[in-house]
Each structure stands twice: as structure tokens, then as C-alpha cells.
Amino acid sequence: xxxxxxxGISKTYPNGxxxxxxxxxxxxxxxxxxxxxxxxxxxxxxxxxxxxxxxKDAGTIYLNGKRVEIGSPSDALKLGVGMVHQHFMLIPxxxxxxxxxxxESSAKDVTKKLDLNKVKEKIRSISQISGLEVDPDxxxxxLAVGQQQRVDIIKLLYRGANLLLLDxxxxxxxxxxxxxxxxxxxxxxxxxxxxxxxxxxxxxxLEVCDRVTVLRKGRVVGTLxxxxxxxxxxxxxxxxxxxxxxxxxxxxxxxxxxxxxxxxVDNVVxxxxxxxxxxxxxxxxxxxxxxxxxxGVEGNGxxxxxxxxxxxxxxxxxxxxxxxxxxxxxxxxxIKSGVGYxxxxxxxxxxxxxxxxxxxxxxxxxxxxxxxxRFYLNYRPIKxxxxxxxxxxxxxxxxxxxxxxxxxxxxxxxxxxxxxISKEPRIIIAHEPTHGLDISATRYIHNLLLELRNQGxxxxxxxxxxxEILKLSDRxxxxxxxxxxxxxxxxxxxxxxLGLMMGGVRATAE
Amino acid sequence: xxxxxxxxxxxxxxxxxxxxxxxxxAESVILVLIGFGISAVVIQAAGYSAATxxxxxxQSSFGTPSGLSSTLWEATSLTMTGLAATIAFRAxxxxxxxxxxxxxxxxxxxxxxxxxxxxPVIEIPLVIVASALGGLLWAVVPAFLKAYRDVNEVVTTIMxxxxxxxxxxxxxxxxxxxxGNAAYTSQVNPSAQFTRLFPWGTVDTGIIVSILGLVxxxxxxxxTTIGYSIRVSGINPFAARYAGVNPKRMTLFVMLLSGSLAGxxxxxxxxxxxxxxxxxxxxxxxxxxxxxxxxxxQIHPIGTLLGAxxxxxxVASTPFIEIATGMPPQLVQLITGIIVVAASVPGxxxxxxxxxxxxxxRKPKQAGSDR
Ligand SMILES: Nc1ncnc2c1ncn2[C@@H]1O[C@H](COP(=O)(O)OP(=O)(O)OP(=O)(O)O)[C@@H](O)[C@H]1O
Ligand SMILES: [Mg+2]
Numbered sequence: 001x002x003x004x005x006x007x008g009i010s011k012t013y014p015n016g017x018x019x020x021x022x023x024x025x026x027x028x029x030x031x032x033x034x035x036x037x038x039x040x041x042x043x044x045x046x047x048x049x050x051x052x053x054x055x056k057d058a059g060t061i062y063l064n065g066k067r068v069e070i071g072s073p074s075d076a077l078k079l080g081v082g083m084v085h086q087h088f089m090l091i092p093x094x095x096x097x098x099x100x101x102x103x104e105s106s107a108k109d110v111t112k113k114l115d116l117n118k119v120k121e122k123i124r125s126i127s128q129i130s131g132l133e134v135d136p137d138x139x140x141x142x143l144a145v146g147q148q149q150r151v152d153i154i155k156l157l158y159r160g161a162n163l164l165l166l167d168x169x170x171x172x173x174x175x176x177x178x179x180x181x182x183x184x185x186x187x188x189x190x191x192x193x194x195x196x197x198x199x200x201x202x203x204x205x206l207e208v209c210d211r212v213t214v215l216r217k218g219r220v221v222g223t224l225x226x227x228x229x230x231x232x233x234x235x236x237x238x239x240x241x242x243x244x245x246x247x248x249x250x251x252x253x254x255x256x257x258x259x260x261x262x263x264x265v266d267n268v269v270x271x272x273x274x275x276x277x278x279x280x281x282x283x284x285x286x287x288x289x290x291x292x293x294x295x296g297v298e299g300n301g302x303x304x305x306x307x308x309x310x311x312x313x314x315x316x317x318x319x320x321x322x323x324x325x326x327x328x329x330x331x332x333x334x335i336k337s338g339v340g341y342x343x344x345x346x347x348x349x350x351x352x353x354x355x356x357x358x359x360x361x362x363x364x365x366x367x368x369x370x371x372x373x374r375f376y377l378n379y380r381p382i383k384x385x386x387x388x389x390x391x392x393x394x395x396x397x398x399x400x401x402x403x404x405x406x407x408x409x410x411x412x413x414x415x416x417x418x419x420x421i422s423k424e425p426r427i428i429i430a431h432e433p434t435h436g437l438d439i440s441a442t443r444y445i446h447n448l449l450l451e452l453r454n455q456g457x458x459x460x461x462x463x464x465x466x467x468e469i470l471k472l473s474d475r476x477x478x479x480x481x482x483x484x485x486x487x488x489x490x491x492x493x494x495x496x497x498l499g500l501m502m503g504g505v506r507a508t509a510e
Numbered sequence: 511x512x513x514x515x516x517x518x519x520x521x522x523x524x525x526x527x528x529x530x531x532x533x534x535x536a537e538s539v540i541l542v543l544i545g546f547g548i549s550a551v552v553i554q555a556a557g558y559s560a561a562t563x564x565x566x567x568x569q570s571s572f573g574t575p576s577g578l579s580s581t582l583w584e585a586t587s588l589t590m591t592g593l594a595a596t597i598a599f600r601a602x603x604x605x606x607x608x609x610x611x612x613x614x615x616x617x618x619x620x621x622x623x624x625x626x627x628x629x630p631v632i633e634i635p636l637v638i639v640a641s642a643l644g645g646l647l648w649a650v651v652p653a654f655l656k657a658y659r660d661v662n663e664v665v666t667t668i669m670x671x672x673x674x675x676x677x678x679x680x681x682x683x684x685x686x687x688x689x690g691n692a693a694y695t696s697q698v699n700p701s702a703q704f705t706r707l708f709p710w711g712t713v714d715t716g717i718i719v720s721i722l723g724l725v726x727x728x729x730x731x732x733x734t735t736i737g738y739s740i741r742v743s744g745i746n747p748f749a750a751r752y753a754g755v756n757p758k759r760m761t762l763f764v765m766l767l768s769g770s771l772a773g774x775x776x777x778x779x780x781x782x783x784x785x786x787x788x789x790x791x792x793x794x795x796x797x798x799x800x801x802x803x804x805x806x807x808q809i810h811p812i813g814t815l816l817g818a819x820x821x822x823x824x825v826a827s828t829p830f831i832e833i834a835t836g837m838p839p840q841l842v843q844l845i846t847g848i849i850v851v852a853a854s855v856p857g858x859x860x861x862x863x864x865x866x867x868x869x870x871x872r873k874p875k876q877a878g879s880d881r
Binding site for chain 2: 377
């Protein structure tokens with residue numbers, strides 16, 4: 001008898017999307033079970049059903065042989081089922097311990113005095129057992145993404161969860177953190193906890209999972225042992241024949257045109273709200289027809305640098321030049337100058353979740369000149385453009401009128417990419433452009449970036465995925481603690497060297 | 511990571527950016543019915559007949575021409591102050607100051623009517639402009655403090671409400687009516703009053719102004735680039751910065767616009783056909799009820815009109831219920847209050863979510879035109 005059994009699960013969303021069709025899924029105690037599938041395959045939906053965040057239309061769930069009804073996350077937690085979402089559910093203004101305590105308290109114990117010291121004690125012991133190190137007194141808003149994720153997992157362990165549903169946990173982690181994270185997963189396994197692990201990285205599945213279930217368009221394709229399976233076989237299961245080609249490609253790097261720089265960043269300094277230098281005198285130039293990659297561990301000033309170039313964060317020292325002319329540090333002017341910008345945190349910066357797909361297609365677009373209007377917003381041409389972009393970029397959505405937050409994570413990313421490319425920009429800034437994308441969508445975006453480069457556009461690619469940087473960039477810079485620690489041509493570096501540059505600096509940072 | 515954003519909620523039916531949401535309407539209707547249900551229990555428990563109270567309520571607010579007319583009259587100024595609250599909410603601003611702004615707007619409307627006697631085609635627009643100015647003026651301080659010093663607008667507008675209340679209370683003694691010993695002012699020139707639409711009821715041409723206001727607010731929010739920016743700012747301030755919205759200018763614009771609308775709401779009240787003078791005791795609540803109206807209307811312009819009709823009906827029928835049943839006025843207010851509170855539940859949830867999305871965040875220094 002498997003310890004988790006989901007039988008005949010079906011789910012159709014109110015808008016008619018059949019997200020799950022008669023899905024059977026099982027997991028054993030003490031195993032790490034991978035869940036694989038393209039964007040929109042229904043992975044998140046299946047986990048949400050198990051966690052009680054959404055109601056299923058049909059099917060039954062058994063835990064340890066007993067049939068269970070899970071109507072809400074609190075039901076799930078009582079049964080020892082805990083989930084970490086693609087986006088964390090934490091209160092930024094609370095400390096770690098307060099966040100953990102907030103999760104536990106319910107209406108009936110509002111009268112009880114909260115003993116935070118006890119909570120902290122328990123957090124420390126959980127940290128020790130699981131290897132999830134975090135300071136219980138730290139404010140969540142001051143934590144890096146990787147640490148926030150730890151808090152989210154600790155919250156569940158605190159409630160005694162022993163079946164953990166992790167939705168794309170590694171997409172926010174850097175290689176070192178991923179390594180450590182896998183150790184944590186293996187410890188869970190030793191304690192006979194079950195982990196269901198969603199990822200788009202096939203190597204990760206092979207590295208850490210015992211078994212893997214593949215979903216395609218809401219149906220289960222199969223469940224297999226990862227022993228003896230190759231990446232190729234997994235890709236074929238996920239996408240179908242012909243997908244092998246997606247895995248291998250190399251785009252030869254190009255010598256940029258020796259013309260003057262399309263974008264020149266000159267000694268730029270950006271401060272955070274405390275006045276701490278997040279970007280500390282960064283200079284580089286990008287030529288037309290070149291992809292300039294910035295590698296680095298997330299949180300080393302890349303986000304601030306990119307936002308400053310895009311005109312969002314304030315540049316306190318230094319200048320930007322676009323085609324030799326100074327580019328003012330103003331978002332409006334940057335938009336008008338033909339700079340496309342794909343931000344990293346899509347639901348925070350790049351999209352308005354409640355707005356329709358069509359409305360999101362004009363976020364940060366110079367609507368007045370694009371649609372030749374001054375004040376009036378005519379939806380006809382906007383919806384028409386949205387439909388064209390949906391078709392051209394193969395965005396999976398029932399139509400252009402649904403709220404963008406109802407799209408799967410990968411399709412949300414495509415909305416942003418489509419919008420920014422539709423601006424026909426001179427320069428495109430792509431920050432983690434393939435975060436959460438499946439392999440075919442990733443390949444698609446990569447090809448787009450290469451195509452833009454070949455058209456003579458300047459591309460700034462900022463990614464914590466070193467692989468991605470190495471595949472696409474013509475020149476590579478490594479950023480660490482707010483500074484660029486080196487710029488080299490792609491041929492001159494490899495994974496190890498980049499890792500050393502990033503990792504070496506990391507060692508001194510701690 | 512965006513942790514305040516609520517995730518994985520099953521999403522509504524497909525809808526465009528602009529269409530009216532019938533699901534939300536149904537939600538509100540059901541809540542109103544629940545409100546009636548709870549009230550009925552309270553009425554019975556207090557020893558009165560729920561059937562009599564509810565039938566009197568409906569009858570006296572919608573059942574007779576004069577009743578309907580009073581409901582519409584009450585709804586006239588409430589729609590306007592409600593729209594003021596709605597447009598601010600939509601931008602993520604909590605303009606509690608609609609109350610004080612309505613006082614000042616009302617008083618300005620009175621002043622125009624007191625000093626000038628032009629033909630109505632000139633006088634009435636003048637009244638509207640002056641009221642708008644009065645309301646705008648009362649929003650200036652909170653608007654600038656919010657935009658340039660990030661001072662919470664809830665605190666400042668509440669303070670402005672107190673100052674406004676004392677100010678107009680004093681001013682109205684200067685224009686004190688020579689007749690009787692009442693504290694309120696003399697009457698305005700008749701040309702400055704809105705005229706009745708029907709001989710048998712109190713509703714006047716002010717309602718046309720309110721409907722126009724509604725159309726304008728609706729159009730601005732959904733069919734203009736600035737309205738788009740307002741809505742983005744309210745839902746996701748980060749995306750607003752991404753979109754190039756200058757948050758300072760946006761705050762100023764919306765607060766001042768909201769203040770102007772609230773001011774007009776005050777003017778519609780003071781210069782109404784059945785009022786025509788300024789009296790702080792009767793105008794009190796026109797703004798705060800507008801906030802309720804906006805919440806009942808789920809922060810949507812059309813919902814605001816429906817909310818104004820509901821609250822208007824409650825206000826208009828209160829005396830009739832008292833007469834018909836002999837209930838004490840406090841009890842009547844409790845009952846109408848229950849209905850209104852039930853209806854505002856979705857609006858309150860929306861408001862809290864907006865607040866969570868906006869408050870308690872550190873703001874990094876912003877670039878360019880934002881300085
Ligand atoms: N709240 C919702 N309302 C309507 N449709 C939804 C909603 N959430 C998801 N969907 C749709 O259901 C399908 C499955 O989505 P799901 O989020 O489960 O995919 P996923 O496998 O997790 O994809 P990704 O890898 O992109 O995260 C998609 O087509 C998506 O558009
Ligand atoms: Mg997903």
C-alpha cells in the first residue's frame with residue numbers, strides 16, 4: 001500500500017481550463033518523488049488539490065491507506081501535509097519566529113499568551129535536525145530569497161508536516177544553495193518524510209529523486225524509477241518525440257560590431273533604503289549585436305543595477321549612455337527610448353495579477369505613441385495586439401480577457417517577454433528571463449534572445465543560472481557584492497572559473 | 511518575493527478589463543438579503559414585527575413616488591462622495607477626508623449662493639466649481655504630506671475632518687440666519703439652488719450632476735491612460751513604478767480629484783432644493799456615508815451608485831419606520847446599520863487587501879522624474 005495515493009483526480013477551472021484529467025498519483029514514505037511537466041501541465045494544480053487550496057471535481061485521496069477529505073490547508077496540515085508555493089506566503093514585517101507562530105495560532109488560542117521563546121527554541125532544533133539554518137529573530141523582509149524559502153519550509157516542519165509539497169523550490173536558489181537544499185531533502189528522507197518536488201530542471205530530478213511522475217496536459221504519462229533513466233528519456237516523456245533537439249544547442253559567440261557602444265554604464269552607484277551601496281561603481285558597455293551576460297549569486301546587486309538601468313531605482317552616482325547620448329535615470333524616458341525590460345520577479349514588478357492578459361500587454365508600454373492616442377484608451381487595438389502576441393508566443397490561455405494570475409507561471413513569464421519584445425526595442429534587458437519555464441519555453445526564449453542579437457540589438461542578460469549565461473552570452477561579467485569582478489569573452493571562461501569567481505567572493509562575503 | 515499577494519485563488523469567470531461583474535453583483539445582493547435576515551431576527555428579539563419594519567422600509571423608500579424621490583435625493587450627494595472615496599481607493603489611497611472635504615465644498619456652495627444671484631445657467635456651474643475648489647483645498651495638505659513626506663493619509667485626513675468641522679461651525683455663525691435662534695445660515699439666493707425634477711418629491715437636478723460624475727469617473731478609470739495608471743497603482747505599486755507612473759504626482763492628482771468630487775458632493779447637499787443653507791449638523795455624515803457607499807459598491811463606480819441607493823433608502827425610510835412601529839431611533843439605526851455592514855463585507859476585504867499590498871513596505875529611492 002503506497003502511503004499517498006491520489007486516484008482519478010480531475011479538475012476543471014471555472015474558466016473551462018481542464019487542468020487535471022483523471023490523474024492517478026502515488027508516493028511512498030521516505031521517498032523524494034519528482035513531478036515533471038511542461039508549463040501548464042497541471043503540477044501546481046495537483047499539489048493544490050492535495051493541500052486543499054483548491055477543490056477537486058472528482059477523485060479520492062488516501063493517506064496511509066485511509067481515505068481523507070482535504071478541504072483546506074489546515075485540514076492538510078492536520079494530516080501532516082505541507083506545501084511551499086512558487087511564491088512564498090510570509091509576512092515581510094514579522095520576524096522569522098513571528099511568522100512561524102502566526103502560522104500555528106488559530107482563533108481558539110487567541111487568549112493564550114504567545115511564548116515566542118519556546119517558538120524560537122523549537123525553530124533552532126528544527127534547523128539543527130534539518131540543516132535549514134536561519135536566525136529566528138531576523139525580519140523576513142531583510143532575508144534573501146533563499147532564506148525566506150527556508151522559513152517557509154520550517155513553518156511546515158514546525159506544524160509537524162511529514163509529506164512536503166515543494167513547488168519549484170530550486171528556481172530561486174543559486175547553485176550552492178541548491179546543493180545544500182538537496183542535502184536537506186536527503187535528510188528528510190532519512191527521517192522517513194516524503195517529499196514531492198516540482199522542477200523544470202531534468203538534471204535535478206535525476207540527482208535527487210527516487211522516482212518521477214510526468215504530467216502532460218493534465219494527464220499522467222507515467223511514473224518511473226530514476227535509476228537508469230536518462231535526461232533524454234525524460235524529455236521525450238514530457239514533450240513527445242523530437243524533443244531531444246531541445247536539450248542540445250550551442251550558439252557560437254559573436255564578435256560584436258566594433259561600432260560605438262549601444263549602452264554604456266559608467267561608474268554607477270545605487271543605494272538601498274538604508275543608504276548601503278548595493279551597486280558600487282559598476283561600468284561596462286554593450287555593443288549592438290551582442291549578448292552581454294552578468295552572472296552572479298542572486299542578491300549581489302544585480303537586481304538593483306538592472307532596475308537602475310531601467311529607470312526604476314535611483315542612480316546616486318554615475319551615468320548611462322544610450323548610443324552615445326546620456327540616458328536620463330527616469331522610467332518614463334527609458335520606456336520611450338526603446339529599452340525593453342524583463343524584470344525578475346514577475347508578479348511583483350512585471351505584471352498586475354488581477355488585470356487581464358490584454359491589460360498586462362500594455363504595462364510599461366508607451367501606449368500614447370504605440371496606439372497613437374493622447375488620453376483615450378481604446379481596447380480594440382489592445383486586445384487585437386494581445387491576441388496576436390498570444391498566438392505568436394504560444395501563450396496558453398483561454399483568451400486575452402482572463403486575469404493574468406490564472407495563467408501558469410511559465411505562461412505569465414511569456415506574457416512579459418512577448419510584451420517587451422513587441423516594443424521592438426533597441427536594447428533588451430532580460431533578468432532571469434527563463435525562471436520557471438519548461439525546457440521548450442526556455443529554448444524558445446533563448447532562441448528569441450539570440451535572434452534579437454543577430455538582428456543587431458544589444459542584449460543585457462542577467463541570470464543566476466550560470467548554464468544559461470554560458471550558453472548565450474558573447475561576453476560575461478561576474479558580479480559580486482555590488483561590483484563587477486571581471487569581464488571576459490565566453491571562450492575564455494568555463495563553468496569552473498565562473499563558479500570560482502562567484503564562489504570565491506562568496507566565501508569572503510560570509 | 512511577493513508574499514502579500516494572495517495566490518491560487520480560483521479565479522473569476524473570463525471577463526474583460528471593463529465589463530461589469532455580475533458575480534460580484536450577485537454576491538452583494540445575497541449579502542444584503544443576509545443583512546435583512548439578521549435584522550429581522552434582531553427586530554423580533556426586540557419585540558417588534560419584522561414584517562412591518564421591512565415592508566415599511568421598502569414601501570417608504572421605493573414604494574411611493576415621494577419615497578422613491580427622497581431615496582434618490584439622499585443618494586445624490588452620497589453617490590458623489592462615494593465616487594470620491596472610490597477613485598481614491600482605486601489608487602490605493604484611503605481618503606477618509608471626504609467628510610471634511612464635503613463640509614468645505616458645501617460651505618463654498620453656500621457662499622456662492624449667498625453672495626451672487628446670476629441666472630441659474632451661470633450660477634449653478636459656479637456653485638459646482640466653487641464646491642469642487644472647497645473640497646480640493648481641504649485635500650491639499652494631506653495630498654502633499656502623503657506624496658512628499660509619506661505621511662499616512664488616513665491620519666492626516668481624519669485630522670482635517672476635525673479642523674474642517676470646527677472651521678465651518680464657526681463660519682456658519684457669521685452667516686447666521688436672522689430668523690429664529692437656529693445656528694444654521696440664512697438661505698442662498700434661489701438661483702443657486704438645484705431645482706426639483708418633480709413637484710411631488712425632493713429629488714432635484716443635483717442627481718444629474720451625480721450621474722455625470724459617475725460616467726466621468728467610470729470613463730476615466732477604464733478608458734483613459736491615466737485611469738489605467740490609477741488602477742495599477744492601487745493594485746500593485748511595484749508594477750506602477752515599472753509602468754513609469756510617478757507615484758508622487760499620482761498621489762497628488764488622485765487626492766485632489768477625490769477632494770474635488772467630495773466637495774461637489776457637499777455642494778449638492780447644501781444647495782439642494784430642500785436645503786439651501788449651510789448647517790454642520792445636517793451635512794455631517796455625507797462624506798463618511800460616502801465611504802460606506804463605496805465599500806458597499808465594491809469600490810466600483812456603478813456599484814457606488816447602487817450602494818448610494820441602498821444607504822439612501824435606509825436614511826430616507828428611518829423616520830417612517832419610527833412612526834410605523836414606535837421603535838426608538840437608535841434601534842432603527844442599528845437595523846439599517848446591520849444591512850449596510852453586511853453589504854460592505856466584500857468592499858472591506860478589498861480594502862484590507864489593498865492596504866496589505868501597500869503599507870509596511872520599505873521604499874527604495876526612486877529614479878528620475880520621481881524626485
Ligand atoms: N486559478 C486558475 N484559474 C484558471 N485557470 C488556471 C488557474 N490556475 C491554473 N490554471 C490553468 O490550469 C492549467 C494548469 O496550471 P498549473 O498552474 O497547474 O500548471 P503547472 O504545471 O504548475 O505549470 P508551470 O510549470 O508553468 O508552473 C494551466 O493551463 C493554467 O492556465
Ligand atoms: Mg506551477
